[in-house]
Amino acid sequence: GQNIDQPTEMTATEGAIVQINCTYQTSGFNGLFWYQQHAGEAPTFLSYNVLDGLEEKGRFSSFLSRSKGYSYLLLKELQMKDSASYLCAVRDSNYQLIWGAGTKLIIKP
Amino acid sequence: IAGITQAPTSQILAAGRRMTLRCTQDMRHNAMYWYRQDLGLGLRLIHYSNTAGTTGKGEVPDGYSVSRANTDDFPLTLASAVPSQTSVYFCASSPSGENNEQFFGPGTRLTVL
DSSP, X not given: OOEEEOOSEEEEETTSOEEEEEEEEOSSOSOEEEEEEOTTXXXXXXXXXXXXXXXXXXXXXXXXXXXXXXXXXXXXXXXXGGOEEEEEEEEOTTSOEEEOOOEEEEEEO | OOSXXXXXXXXXXXXXXXXXXXXXXXXXXXXXXXXXXXXXXXXXXXXXXXXXXXOEEOSSOXXXXXXXXXXXXXXXXXXXXXXXXXXXXXXXXXXXXXXXOOEEOOOEEEEEO
């Protein structure tokens, strides 16, 4: 079966750095997405990786290792508004997105 | 309209009733999707449409039907609602292309009693 694993919850301090990991086992791989979802709101796109390596976008970076079935989202200079759930999703061989359950990130002052 | 909209925002429904959730986008995206999101689970694909006139089944299609008469609209119908269909429903759309992200509507919170 297909599986995306992420930690359920993480806590970090304002101004710090946090890394959210995602491991996947899917039938095929056609890219990995990270989305942010604030409570009660819709998911919004953060990043996309299809090749191995690091993609940097401002305070957020995403890394991919296809051989290890592994990705992480790195958030720097954490702000209170970064408190949200972070969803990892993999596009499989049918070009459908398989979603992880999300990691709830709690930022403390 | 800007982006993707859904209606209603929330609904309480008696079991056995028929219900249609509406989704409209004005971005001229070819692909549209319906997901349900339940606590502790990832988004699960119900149905999708790669282009107007075509639809496909996702991971959890049973009890749901869709139609795609035109590019903009993608309604989701529950023919006879059951309590296990209580969930938050998100509609999404994306332009054609392998690396294109999906844009989500604000969601419909549905409770079936």
